[in-house]
Every structure is written in structure tokens, then in C-alpha cells.
Amino acid sequence: MRHPDIVLKDDELALLSRINFNWGNLGGIRASLEPMYELTIRLLKRKAVPEARIAYFTNPDFNPGGRGKSREDIFRKNGTSGDEILRHPNFLRYLEYFIFGPKLPPAVIDKFRSESSFSGYLTGGDINDLTPYARSCVRLYGLDPQDAAEEFYKLATEHGAMPSFAETMRRSVRAVKIG
Numbered sequence: 233m234r235h236p237d238i239v240l241k242d243d244e245l246a247l248l249s250r251i252n253f254n255w256g257n258l259g260g261i262r263a264s265l266e267p268m269y270e271l272t273i274r275l276l277k278r279k280a281v282p283e284a285r286i287a288y289f290t291n292p293d294f295n296p297g298g299r300g301k302s303r304e305d306i307f308r309k310n311g312t313s314g315d316e317i318l319r320h321p322n323f324l325r326y327l328e329y330f331i332f333g334p335k336l337p338p339a340v341i342d343k344f345r346s347e348s349s350f351s352g353y354l355t356g357g358d359i360n361d362l363t364p365y366a367r368s369c370v371r372l373y374g375l376d377p378q379d380a381a382e383e384f385y386k387l388a389t390e391h392g393a394m395p396s397f398a399e400t401m402r403r404s405v406r407a408v409k410i411g
Contacts, residue, residue, distance in 0.1 A: 238280050244321045248273040253328050261321050268327055269319045273360045281330045284390040289326050294389060297398045334383040334390070340369050344391050353392025356400075362388075370408045381406035 233237050234286070240248060250267040252260030288294045292302045301309065307317045319325055334341065347362060348354050354362070366384045370377050381402045388398035 233333075234332045236331045238275075238282070238331060239333070240280070240305075241274075242273055242282075248331065249392055250322075250374060251283065251326060251327075255324075261324065264324065265319050265321065268324060269315065270319045272323075272330070275330065285330050286313075288329065288389065289387060289396075293395045296395065296402070307308040329354070329386065334360075334386040336375075336380070336383050336387060337369070337373050340366075340373075341387060344387050348391040354388060354397065356397045359388060359393055359397040360402050363401050366401055366405050367408050371410070374410075377406055377410065380408075385386055 236248070247267045247270055251264040251271065254260060255266075259359045275288075281327060289305070290302050292298060292300050292305065294320075295302055295306075298306065304317065307313070307320065307322070312320050343365065344354075344362065369375065370380045384405050385398045385402040388401050389395060393401075
């Protein structure tokens, strides 16, 4: 199991231990819905989730394929709103991101952190410089290009890249051919 990269209190860790993030276990997912809701409420209330991760869910600019809608808006469009969103099985992937961050090897995350540490954000030029590295990581670590593209998008926005710059990286990583 991955380790949280945000600080969790003891009661939050207890709730986390009751959540099954394995999509192949539908019974486990159903049993996870209430602790997922309770943990999300606690984390949001104390503002424990980094702003970029919240924006990934709530801000339409962070959803390039969303046609002007945030991921939260899409839940509403499909008939789920308010606290129901936080209890919906599809919200599980967002809670996982809120708690654990992008699903990338720690060395990759460390490289991004070091590249953005001097200014606190990634410029378009920084993204252009990091994109070949991101593409090479897909091959080096045997990552699925589709999944990795989204995780690199998240990582770039977390490190201060504007969504449009991060989208450039996402498209490039998605285009990696494995074989």
C-alpha cells in the first residue's frame, strides 16, 4: 500500500484503513463508501488536501477534456450532487489522489520537486524541458502511457504549472509508443 503524502491524524488513519482502493473488489468498494465520505469531510474541513488537488476536481481549467466542466460538475450533470458525490464509488479515485498524490515513482516526483523548488512553479519552458524526461520515465518504469499522462498532468499542476502547460506534457506522454 502507498503511504499518504499528506499529514493524517490518528482518526483519519483509522478511516483510511477501512477504505479499499482496489477497483477489482466491488464488495470492498461498497464497504468503503461510508469511511470514504467521513474521511473526505474531515480532510476538507481542516484543509489538509493541497489546493492543486482540490482544483483538479473542482476547477474546469484543470479538466482539459471536460468541455468547460470540472470533474465535480460532471458528477452533478450525471445526477449526483452535494454529499452524494463524496459517497459515490467514482469519487474513490479522487480521494486516493487527494491522499496519496500522483501515482508515479518517488524518484520522478523528486525530480519535479527539485526542478520547481527555485521558483515555486513550472513555466512553459520548464515543462518543455521536463517532457522528454516524463516520456523516458514511461519506458524506464514500464508505465501505461494513458495512465502516466494523467499522473504527469497532476504532478505538473501540483508543482505550479498552469493547466495549459501541464496539458502539453499530458498529450506528449500519452503519445509514447511502448514496444
